[in-house]
Amino acid sequence: MTAFLIGSGYVAAGTFTIILIYLYIGMFKNRSRRNSKQLRVSVIVAAHNEEKVLTTCLDALMNQNYPQQLLEIIIVDDRSTDATLKIIQQFEANYEMFKYIHVDSCPDGVSPKKYALSKGIEKAKGEIILTTDADCIPPESWVKKVVEQFSNDISVVIGYAPLITDNSFISKLTALDAVSNAMVAHGSSGWNFPLTCTGRNFAYRKSLFIKTGGFNKIEHILTGDDDLLLMHMSNLPDFKVKFLPDPECKIPSNAPNEIKHFISQRKRHLSGAQYFPLRLQIWFGIFYFSRLTLAASITGILISDTVVLSAIFIIPYGLHVILLLREAWNMGQVKLLMWYPIWEIFYLLNQLVLTPLSFITKKEWGPRIAH
Numbered sequence: 001m002t003a004f005l006i007g008s009g010y011v012a013a014g015t016f017t018i019i020l021i022y023l024y025i026g027m028f029k030n031r032s033r034r035n036s037k038q039l040r041v042s043v044i045v046a047a048h049n050e051e052k053v054l055t056t057c058l059d060a061l062m063n064q065n066y067p068q069q070l071l072e073i074i075i076v077d078d079r080s081t082d083a084t085l086k087i088i089q090q091f092e093a094n095y096e097m098f099k100y101i102h103v104d105s106c107p108d109g110v111s112p113k114k115y116a117l118s119k120g121i122e123k124a125k126g127e128i129i130l131t132t133d134a135d136c137i138p139p140e141s142w143v144k145k146v147v148e149q150f151s152n153d154i155s156v157v158i159g160y161a162p163l164i165t166d167n168s169f170i171s172k173l174t175a176l177d178a179v180s181n182a183m184v185a186h187g188s189s190g191w192n193f194p195l196t197c198t199g200r201n202f203a204y205r206k207s208l209f210i211k212t213g214g215f216n217k218i219e220h221i222l223t224g225d226d227d228l229l230l231m232h233m234s235n236l237p238d239f240k241v242k243f244l245p246d247p248e249c250k251i252p253s254n255a256p257n258e259i260k261h262f263i264s265q266r267k268r269h270l271s272g273a274q275y276f277p278l279r280l281q282i283w284f285g286i287f288y289f290s291r292l293t294l295a296a297s298i299t300g301i302l303i304s305d306t307v308v309l310s311a312i313f314i315i316p317y318g319l320h321v322i323l324l325l326r327e328a329w330n331m332g333q334v335k336l337l338m339w340y341p342i343w344e345i346f347y348l349l350n351q352l353v354l355t356p357l358s359f360i361t362k363k364e365w366g367p368r369i370a371h
Helices: 002-029 054-062 084-094 112-123 142-148 169-189 206-212 227-233 259-275 278-304 307-330 334-360
Strands: 041-047 071-078 098-103 128-133 156-159 202-205 241-244
Touching: 002 169, 002 278, 002 307, 041 054, 041 112, 041 142, 054 071, 054 084, 071 084, 071 112, 084 098, 098 112, 128 142, 128 206, 142 156, 156 227, 169 241, 169 259, 169 307, 169 334, 202 206, 206 227, 227 259, 259 334, 278 307, 278 334, 307 334
Parallel strands: 041 071, 041 128, 071 098, 156 241
Antiparallel strands: 128 202, 156 202
């Protein structure tokens, strides 16, 4: 049994190391020339009962250091029952760059957020579409620096989307999850094979959205207004993605601080995996099972008590920490790495338990998190 564990560990360690090297090389391949033109931009925000956070978000968008004549901000009131619509109307009345759309109902079988975003994109006059969430505060150089990435061949730009922690244990672990997602997005984008993104810091050419058919093929899926859309876009021959690893362009959001909300959010995200293209399902499957097997094989190392074997298995974990540290540094969250050993176990267990649950239980949007 010990020999089997060690043998499996060798294979897993080699596989995991190769994946990490692949991502590391992709981070360097991610570089490209900058666009010197100022393009017309439409920022789209879907807002559902966001009266507590919306004003701060809109103030940040209003203060972008980008020419106002080239910037429009479209806020879609998605069936709100609070003061969200009133706040949007006040901004539209006072600032020419603001426009709003009111959605009072959503067709049956259609994701409400995708429906709201599609309505905003339909009205957009910008060549470039930027999306973020109503509880986010985009930094003042966000639009400017994202647009600079759209050289002639770039059609999609992905940015950092860290999670803000509080004193809760769960928030720190989910925030490290976000760092890991950034690592995967950054490295895979360099190979023009993007594996994930986050809708609160996501940009693409409107022409590409139209060529993709918008959300038509995925409108029935509750989640996936970001990563599933990205995957459909990546099937087009003129698709070219760029990851923007600029700390000044990160857009944070609050991390789940309760187990109930974390489980609800994670099940929703994991449920989208069944709609991933086969090649991505295989990639994520290998990524996960190599880590799971590697963790399980640690038992064999402890039993054998061999220094050389231990060193071999330290290599993939050490490289993993280095890549996470690189992204955590840019995201201003280096301290999260102290949770790495616990987080690795947490990641493996929640994927193992919540993935099957995400397919058999009801998925729904959770409430906004206030820290």
